Amino acid sequence: xxxxIAIQKSGRLHDDSMKLLHECGIHIHNGMNRLKAEAEDxxxxxxxxxxxxxxxxxxxxxxxxxxxxxxxxxxKAKSVDLVEKLGFSKCRLSLAIPREQDWNGMQSLRDKRIAxxxxxILQNFLNKNKIRAEIHEISGSVEIAPGIGLADAICDLVSxxxxxxxxxxxxxxxxxxxxxxLIAHEALELPKxxxxxxxxxxxxxxxxxxxxxxxxxxxPNEKLEAIINxxxxxxxxxxxxLAEKGWSSVHSVVTEHDxxxxxxxxxxxxxxxxxxxxxxxxxx
Ligand code: PRT
Ligand code: ZN
Numbered sequence: 001x002x003x004x005i006a007i008q009k010s011g012r013l014h015d016d017s018m019k020l021l022h023e024c025g026i027h028i029h030n031g032m033n034r035l036k037a038e039a040e041d042x043x044x045x046x047x048x049x050x051x052x053x054x055x056x057x058x059x060x061x062x063x064x065x066x067x068x069x070x071x072x073x074x075x076k077a078k079s080v081d082l083v084e085k086l087g088f089s090k091c092r093l094s095l096a097i098p099r100e101q102d103w104n105g106m107q108s109l110r111d112k113r114i115a116x117x118x119x120x121i122l123q124n125f126l127n128k129n130k131i132r133a134e135i136h137e138i139s140g141s142v143e144i145a146p147g148i149g150l151a152d153a154i155c156d157l158v159s160x161x162x163x164x165x166x167x168x169x170x171x172x173x174x175x176x177x178x179x180x181x182l183i184a185h186e187a188l189e190l191p192k193x194x195x196x197x198x199x200x201x202x203x204x205x206x207x208x209x210x211x212x213x214x215x216x217x218x219x220p221n222e223k224l225e226a227i228i229n230x231x232x233x234x235x236x237x238x239x240x241x242l243a244e245k246g247w248s249s250v251h252s253v254v255t256e257h258d259x260x261x262x263x264x265x266x267x268x269x270x271x272x273x274x275x276x277x278x279x280x281x282x283x284x
Pocket of ligand 1: 179
């Protein structure tokens with residue numbers, strides 16, 4: 001029994017998807033241009049597909065699980081479970097108009113032509129906002145549509161915004177925030193559901209580790225209490241005596257998010273020799 005996972009064959013999702021599996025201890029030898037590959041050390045088979053096809057394959061149980069952008073998952077609207085957000089390939093689907101045009105809120109789109117590769121998501125968004133507009137579905141290079149007179153506005157994926165900028169467009173309203181997600185067939189049979197549970201457990205350990213750092217520092221004993229209060233730790237920090245009298249070594253785990261603030265406070269409270277090291281896996 002193998003868990004079949006669908007992964008983008010090539011493109012923006014491919015490398016990070018493979019890296020995530022690798023960090024989960026699942027190693028895949030993909031012969032060049034193969035459509036299928038097997039994992040060495042986990043009962044898993046990998047199918048390499050176009051991202052647009054992945055939701056359908058998962059719905060049909062050709063693949064048990066898959067990794068796609070939320071944008072594709074919502075646009076395809078297949079019956080699949082969203083199992084886990086994966087934190088990479090972040091972008092947003094946004095509305096944009098020519099730079100020189102005024103934007104007076106959503107009303108500005110009334111009866112306008114909007115070019116997009118995401119007609120379903122856009123139509124739902126317009127319905128929710130009670131705006132009637134004409135949707136032009138085009139499959140690529142959406143950003144050139146206003147310039148060639150094909151549309152008044154576009155609804156497209158944005159990450160840095162430089163594509164919009166270089167096409168004389170400005171982003172005016174977000175429609176959907178997106179990142180890579182793990183999707184699964186709705187009714188996985190038991191042995192596969194158990195393999196999926198193991199995979200999710202590993203993914204969580206890898207993602208938590210990425211968001212945390214292990215920190216070691218030296219502190220004079222009279223400052224220990226203040227320093228321990230600054231450090232959150234998983235339970236409480238580890239405190240070990242140093243060879244030098246009156247000093248201790250303190251070890252703890254801090255999140256990436258409030259990392260710099262914590263370092264500042266530690267320094268202000270007399271911490272010295274602060275070392276910060278990445279964590280490979282984190283299981284709590
Ligand atoms: O061949 P296949 O169908 O598998 O791939 P694809 O060409 O359809 O998709 P691909 O590889 O381009 O993108 C896969 C997924 O990556 C998308 O579905 C999104 O979930 C995610 N993603 C993240 C992005 C971007 N960021 C992104 N910036 N997908 C596309 N873009 C494009 C966008 O369409 C625009 O043309 O990049 C341009 C904008 O980028 P900025 O940085 O200039 O704003
Ligand atoms: Zn695609």
